[in-house]
Amino acid sequence: MKIVFKYTKLGKLKFISHLDNLRVLQRALRRTGMMAKYSEGFNPHPKLSIAYPLSLGVESIGEIAEVDLLNDISISEFIERMNSCLPQGMVITEASEYLGSQSIPSMVCSQVYLFRISHNDEESVDATISSLNGLLDNDYVIIREKKKKNKIVKKEMNLTSYILGIELINIEMLDIDVKIAIHVSDSGSLKVDEVREFIYNSLNGVKSIEVQASTITDMYGNFDINIQHFYVYQLDA
Template sequence: MCKIISKYSKTGYLKYISHLDVLRFIQRSIKRAGINAKYSEGFNPQMKTSFGFPLSLGTESIGEYFEVELNEPIEPELFIKKMNSVMPKEMQILKASISDNPDSIMKRCRYAQYLINIETDADVDELNNYFKEMLDVGVVYFRQRKKKNKVISKEINTKEMLKYLNAEKTKENNIRIEALFITEETGSMRVDELLKLIEDKGFAFDYYSITKIDALDEEMKPLL
């Protein structure tokens, strides 16, 4: 038995499919590729796979991860070749390696690295000053959700959720934001929440795009 960890992309029209659909899609791809995956025992056997944190709908990524347990060893290069032969160009295996780490991908993932492009004529220095406030002092906001016909509010401080923020003007009316979010199994700040804070502060923008670059471990290194 062996375990393979893979880094994959999710781009184009596939950025609009849900996390659950991604799980099913990759498991079906493993079957179609003829890879001998390990299954759980019992009445309803399930393929032994694990995935990283869900990606928000509409967000592209070149840094998603999954692991699969196999009944027999396979060279990572062959695994990549077989998987990519049955997967669309919008979702491809970028890297793969034998894994002996007992922790889940979610447990290993401590940071999520994003690149955000916004179409705006905002002053980049003023935006970076606001980012400094978010990181050093903290900006508090409330996340609301419904539970049993009740609205529950959770107070969130950006200082506890963000590790790095920087804005850079790339061309006229366009600013690129590099962001490093702290990820926790109990919950993390979302990119759309960051964008709302930016907009509420008076930095209006007409268009934005979000790309997740990678998932990083506690040493701020990519998982693969």
């Protein structure tokens, strides 16, 4: 029985890595007495995976994971037993049986960041609104460095080619809510810092950027999940 579930990752848990996050879920599952199926091969491991890795220091109100259980169980009992064994700050809020054949991580095709951009004055707000439609018109090249065989390998990336779209959501006083959709693939995607830097360098009069990210994975209509991360960047005025 495959189950897809949504859970929070709050408080001190925001400092645990993606791998440690997975271990917490595996340990909680063992404590419940529910058994997961194991992969085959030389190093078998529980069939439990997280849809998309979250950066260190980021709180999440809606991570998504899937588990393949040996035995059938009601969704309500699964949630109750798991929540009784999870640490403070991690709570399963939703779950459902998944009948699809493709893994949840492989179905992640885009990530949508919801930015609340705070400005110094009304003129800066007006300037941002006027600039949004043209943000993707020009290339924005970033350089990533990676150590490979004791050498530093540099790679150029055109950030705007990874951005699928920008949409103005709401205006409230000196704050603007903007939605930015980012392409995600096995070859990689943009980092939160890179998207934040792009906004900051492309706009004037920005005071702070509060980022709320969601991952949409409903590629084939098999399920609909909404991952939301909450992250605040405080910039120098």
